[in-house]
Amino acid sequence: MARYTLHGMWPSGPTYKVGLMLRLTNTPHDYEHVDLRAGAHKADAxxxxxxYGQVPVLEDHEKDVCLSQSSVILDYLADETGQFAGKDRSERLSAREWQFWGAGPLAVGVYRTRxxxxxxxxxxEEVAAANLQSALGALKELDGLLAGRNWLVGGGATIADIDIYGIASYCSQAQIDLQPFGNVRxxxxxxxxxxxxxxxxxCLPQASVKAA
Known part of the structure; x- marks a missing residue:
């Protein structure tokens, strides 16, 4: 058994964030498919x-740690792997600010439109329109904040980039045109x-998979 087990479901954007972090850090892990449609997330086990009965969940069998909420999991993996954490405390806190920002209008707008x-x-109809405007407004803000920058925090990729990418990457499925947002692209x-x-x-197969 691998040190880590990621519990999730393939359509889940938050689960993708964690799966991407595990891939980028080359961290072996088992993947446990949770069938939300069958109510597996509400089972006692x-x-x-x-x-909360939500995905993702990450188990660290070596340290007997079980975590939920994708932002918390990314933070934990940054500590455990020593990657994508930022170069100092200031960058780490800035990354966390981005994660909280992303959970607002960007995630609400993109995920719900998708x-x-x-x-x-x-x-x-009016709610759908509001969701789309939420996404577009957040993307416009993100585009402006990326002007003159390669990464969201500091001079390299951090968990902030992984987190926000894990939302923005679903714009295509949401049929949101990113053409106006050159910096985002x-x-x-x-x-x-x-x-x-x-x-x-x-990153997210449609069935449970053990680490190679």
Missing amino acids: FLAKNR ALKLGFFKFP KWMARVEDLAGFKGPQE
């Missing part, structure tokens, strides 16, 4: 791991050029 386009959920390309990068389909 899963609730014992995550009281859910609508893929038929996962239905929203009243260039930044996403830099993330995709990182060694070990994998997209959602490669």
Whole structure:
């Protein structure tokens, strides 16, 4: 058994963030598929791991640690692997600021618009329009903040980039055109050029998989 087990479901954006971090850090891990449609996330065995009944969940069997919430997991893995943490405390705190920012209008707008386009959920027309505007507004803000910068924090990729990329990468499925956001597109390309990068389909299989 690998040191880590990632519990998730392939359509989950937050699970993809963790899967991407594990790939970028070349960290062997088992993957446990959680069938949300069948209610597996509400079973007693899963609730014992995550009281919120959500994915992702990361188990560190070596240290007997079980964590939920993707931002917390990224932070933990940055400590354990010594990668993507930022060069000092100031950069680490800046990365955390980005993670909290991303959980607001960007995640709400992109994930909900994607859910609508893929038929996962239905929203009243006015709610769908508000979700889209939330995404577009956040992308415009992100584009402006990336002006003159290669990365969100400091001179290299951090968990901030992994976290925010794990939201922005679903714009295509949400049918949100990124053409107006040139800085965002260039930044996403830099993330995709990182060694070990994998997209959602490669990070999140549709069945449980043991580490090679």
